[in-house]
Amino acid sequence: MKIEFTKMHGLGNDYIYVNTMKYPLTNPEEKSVAWSRPHTGIGSDGLVLIGDSDKADFSMRIFNADGSEAKMCGNASRCIGKYLYEYGLTTKTDILLDTLSGIKKLHLQVKDGKVESVRVDMGIPADIHRVNLGDAYPFQKGVAVSMGNPHLVIFVDKMEEVSLAEVGPVLEHHPLFPDRVNVEFAQVLDEGKIRMRVWERGSGITQACGTGACATAVAAAFSGKCASHATVCMDGGDLTIDWAGEGQHLYMTGPAVKVFDGTMELKE
Secondary structure, rough: EEEEEEEEEEOOOEEEEEEEOOOOOOOHHHHHHHOOOOOOOOOOOEEEEEOOOOOOOOOEEEEEOOOOOOOOOOHHHHHHHHHHHHOOOOOEEEEEEEEEEEEEEEEEEOOOOOOEEEOOOOOOOOEEEEEOOOOOOOOOEEEEEEOOOOEEEOOOOOHOOOHHHHHHHHHOOOOOOOOOEEEEEEEEEEOHHHHHHHHEEEEEEEOOOHHHHHHHHHHHHHHOOOEEEEEEEOEEEEEEEOOOOOOOEEEEEEEOEEEEEEEEOOOO
């Protein structure tokens, strides 16, 4: 049996997208590991399944490159919006997406039949608090934020002095976070602009992280380092984050890009 897939990316955060309403998949954890490998598979940060829902217009499930399932991904949600519209699964420009972290609202900005960008209602940031990581760690203080998935944001003066490949996996497994955590290092550049790099739980270093950008903007506002409207600049590009403050919904706006379509033979 062969299935069709589409590779897409949001600011370089790339996933393999499969419409499971047309191609039901079993063992997505194993497939995500195999297909994400860059030399023997398709190469990606993971696998995203698009399905139907009895609570929203469509549903999304996300599996990281290590096979673990994530509750939410901002970049993937924008790509799903583009996929649904451009592949004719919907004519709506306002879409409700069912995720493991709740129903998200997507607003598509369309020009000449193509989705140029997507604005996502990411819900209300939760569990925002300062954390002390301990003297045994190279960075002692950070801000924890939940965007439906856990984040640890650490502010630094010089991003180039952070060895992300070394400290990322150590902090991902910090005992304060029994389910592991996404780690963001952030440098406030000027008013309204933040440089951020990310170590994603289950995937490692990625070009961008949508929920991570949201968590970084929240942590900056919470710490008084930046206004609640911010541009978060990542290796893959920029996202615009709007947040009116504690108890309010947060909105993320950014692009989504199709890379290519392909087919994969299932060997099961």
